Amino acid sequence: MTRTMNSILLSILMWGSTGCSHAGGDLSLVSGGRSQYTIVTPATPTKAENKAAGILQDYIQQISGARLPIMTETSYKGNLAIYVGNTRATTGPEKIKDDGFFNGTADQSVYIRGGSGKGVVYGAYHLLDTYLHCRKMSGLQKLIPTSKDIRIPGNMKDLQEPAFIYRESYYPASTDPEYLEWHGLQRFEDLWGLWGHSFFKIIPPKTYFDSHPEYYSMVNGSRQPLQLCLSNEEVFNLTVAYFKKAIADNPDAMYWSISPMDGAGACTCELCKKADAEEGSQAGSLIRFVNKVAAQFPEQRFTTLAYGYTSKAPSKTKPASNVYILLSTIDAYRQTPLETAPSAAGFRKNLQDWENSTGNLFIWDYTTQFTNYLCPFPDYNNVAANMRYFSAHHVKGVFSQGSGDTYGDAAEYNSYLQAALLWNPQADPAAVTDDFMKSYYKNAAPYMQQYVKALIAAVAQTKAVLDIYGSPIYSGKDYLSPTLIDQYSALLDKAEAAAENDSVLLRRVLKARLPLEYTVLQQSRAYGTEKFGYLVPNGNGYSVNPKWPNRVQRFTNLCKMAVVKELSEDGASPDAYLQEWNKLFNQKWIGGLAFKAPVTLANPYTPEYSPMKEKTLTDGLFGNTDFSYNWLFTYGKDLVATVDMGSSKSVKQISLNFLQDPRHNIYLPGKIRIEVSADGSHYKEVGVKNIPAPEEDYTAQIMHYQFPVSGTARYIRVTGQRLAAIPSWRDAGSKLPATCCDEIVVE
Structure with a gap:
């Protein structure tokens, strides 16, 4: 379990016991494929407690063949139990934080308790991962060892509490609900009734702008459907009406977003401009508005974005107690930690000001290149420093935005590493990385680790800039130069050779190679007729390198195997990318009289x-x-x-x-x-x-x-x-x- 690497180093699963009594301080849950243990839940178990009990029953049976019965504590009369949830029989700390859990043993019984939320479910998966050696690395891929004998430490006292109440690593693995619970992650789809840039979901211009332009922002002297006019009383009334219905329809949602659209266009009407001037920030009118709406729903939690023109905290009005600020790191380059990066100076100032203004602060962070999801983006070594920085500034939650539901650079590794550090920013990133590489890439692990280290080292040595809106073309002069690409390729060749006898493992290595191949193809477009270009001399002109059509087709096929849905944010699909290339392949080369002229x-x-x-x-x-x-x-x-x-x-x-x-x-x-x-x-x-x-x-x-x-x-x-x-x-x-x-x- 990635969030508990320190526990992994301290806890060892003991196999091969005999009998049902504990020897040498260990408990024998299963011996010879049989067990005297019962899984015991409270008299009236919660949904999470029932789920945790079922998880344990299922996996223990898959490991050993023994199917432990599940009973409520009012029916159970034995003395060998795995107590799941808040049963009367208990041990460990009296209180556990939200989503936290405790795994313990006492008097030959096992105890799995959780705080509110999914804590008890996380505790069940932690027991399976840390003590029973089950693993779930990415998506549906998981490892369940088999043995007729299962033993766990008889003196287990394992308390785990997350550093953040909201933890999201936005990569394809997060579409798998079990992966999320296994690694203590969450999804905004499950927590928010309304997410993100929401103004126009609440008051859509298609419905209102023609008849009520005054609901929308005054920009350059005229009303435009760019943002809302937050000083308009009817905008407030419509917003309240929207949430009354939305909350009634989705009473289980934890958060509701009231946030500007993605872009500029803040309202400059007299009332909005006055509010912003009084607050010294264009977030002034926003926070006043959100507070006013939040006061109508005191039992609900509302979020709003400190992003773009609303990044700066107001100087007077503080967010209400049920308002959460989601502060963006979008302006920072990613090659160095946010705590020291010169490009993050503005973010650091905003973070400090918002921290002084509210105790409810979330971060919207970025760990991919949105213009090229497959471009190698080696910011991996900064994740730990950034999470520790957020935690030190009392941040309560982090949305770490990667490539979403489409495969991007190092998606599996990024998700695994971020999960560990979102749960425990003090976890050792080197140990997490080593664990991931050995578990996921097996025989190819040494070369995959060398590849990752080579990328990180090259960024530092070449003083490269990691821009979330960059390009493999722009980076061709530094960490993605042809010379370095050859070095990376040699390491991946070794990884492929180590994996060639294992088709599943080979697919993993080939997926990891996609970003490098994408870089070569994209750079070849810019190099053109020069070395490394896709064109080669032909008579008095140039034609397509005969190897390139097959290379592009193979890349496209590998993209589909890796479930690459789009190559950039709202960008081309693999098939559309292939069509782009085919257009280039079919395009007659035209040099003209000015070809290569200065x-x-x-x-x-x-x-x-x-x-x-x-x-x-x-x-x-x-x-x-x-x-x-x-x-x-x-x-x-x-x-x-x-x-x-x-x-x-x-x-x-x-x-x-x-x-x-x-x-x-x-x-x-x-x-x-x-x-x-x-x-x-x-x-x-x-x-x-x-x-x-x-x-x-x-x-x-x-x-x-x-x-x-x-x-x-x-x-x-x-x-x-x-x-x-x-x-x-x-x-x-x-x-x-x-x-x-x-x-x-x-x-």
Whole structure:
């Protein structure tokens, strides 16, 4: 059981006993496939107590063949019992914290007691895992040893209480209810009646905006369906009415979210603006509103997000006693612990202020690259430090957001490690890792551990940045360089060789290799015609590397085996990814007269989004709707690029693409101007295209522009004049529009 690694090191299962009496201090639960023990529950057992008793009965029978009877204490008359729950017969501490449990032995009997919630169920699985050597590593995979004899320590006194009341590691394994209970984890689906960004679930714009725009935020002088207007009394009344019905329909829910939508657009009407000014934070109007709603339902717990524009705690109003703050770590890079990371300075200040404001603080943390779930993201060695930091600041719960229900980098390992540290931040991460590797990868464990250590070491040595919105392309210059990829690959080759005689184990190793293969494929798109690219010389041009179609197909098949549902947040499925590649494979390569010509820029590109620098415009490669690949990203300034073809050439046409992606504040230029020159000093305008202001549409799309030219030229100057400001329908605070161009083709 991952949350109790220290107990694993101290507790040893004793097999091979004879008889039913205890010898040497051990209790013999089963001997020779028979048992004199009975599982005893309280006279009126709770649902959790009944479940725990059934779990023990089932697993003990699977291990030994002995099926222990289950009886209530009013019917039981013997003296050899496994007492489950709050029976009259008891031992151990008088009180146990929520979800905590106690496993103990006294007078030849075993006691499994739990605090409120699922404590007794967690206690049953802890006994099975720590003392009976049953294991459940990921999803439905579990190990149940077999023996006719079962013995446990006769002096067992094992109290386990979780550090956090809410513990979620959001990976595919968490879709398995037994895995959750085995490892002491939870799911927001089971705890929240309403979760996350909830404003528009409560008051949907499709229902109300046309008739009541005043319910929604005032932004740039007009009402827009971006957030709610929290000073509007009818918004309050509708919210109360919503929760009256929702709570009646779901009375068992522990929490209810009242939280802004994901994005900007805070209301700036006079009343909301006044409240925020008084509080020194745009969370001011939010906390006042949530407190007001929470006062109508004093028996309920409400959560709200300290995220984006609501990250900063109000200076005056404190959250009510039944209001919980879910503070996000989204702005921090992940290569170093949050306690010291320079990028987390803002988060640390907000954490301190919220800690001073409320005793009900949760954290929304992130442990994956959302733009590329399969990209190796070795932040594993920081999990322990982060959990200890949260605990030290009196955080009560953590939502550790990984790849969700789709397979992502190191999903099984991440889930296992996080489960241990969410339960006990003081657990030894090295011991947890060693336990996982040996149990999950068996013969391949040494090489898998070396692979993980190599990734972690490379991040430190190359001073890489782990950005949850990064890319394997951006990291190709540091911890995901081709040289290091070769080193990682060699370790995984050894892991595969060690697993080749075990088909189940081999599948696990192949799943672990998917992120590295994904990195190679994605980087090959950016390298293009260069070394490590997917194109190879063919005559006077280039064609697809003949190995690549099969490689992509094999990758797609492995993705399906690993249950990869999407490659990024709301991104492509494996089949859609294959279609992207097939489109590239079928696309005729076009070099043009400007292929590999040097480019001079009047304004700088954005380096973190333009890894191939200015040569992006003449490398013969085209981008897709993901701005991470083969786009020259220019932020806040015009794109002014001059291409030098080396000598005067006859030119008939110049074409280029621009990307529009409002979600990432990327827009088509307002004007495109094409100029040509023979000497680089005197330019002649040969084409202009005025582009209408964009209407509200968040779809990412590529626009193609062609300009016919007649004559000769050596220099081509392209100007993409950016929009003066981000459109009013896309509130982005103080951000400026960006421009993305992928290739200048001269024919």
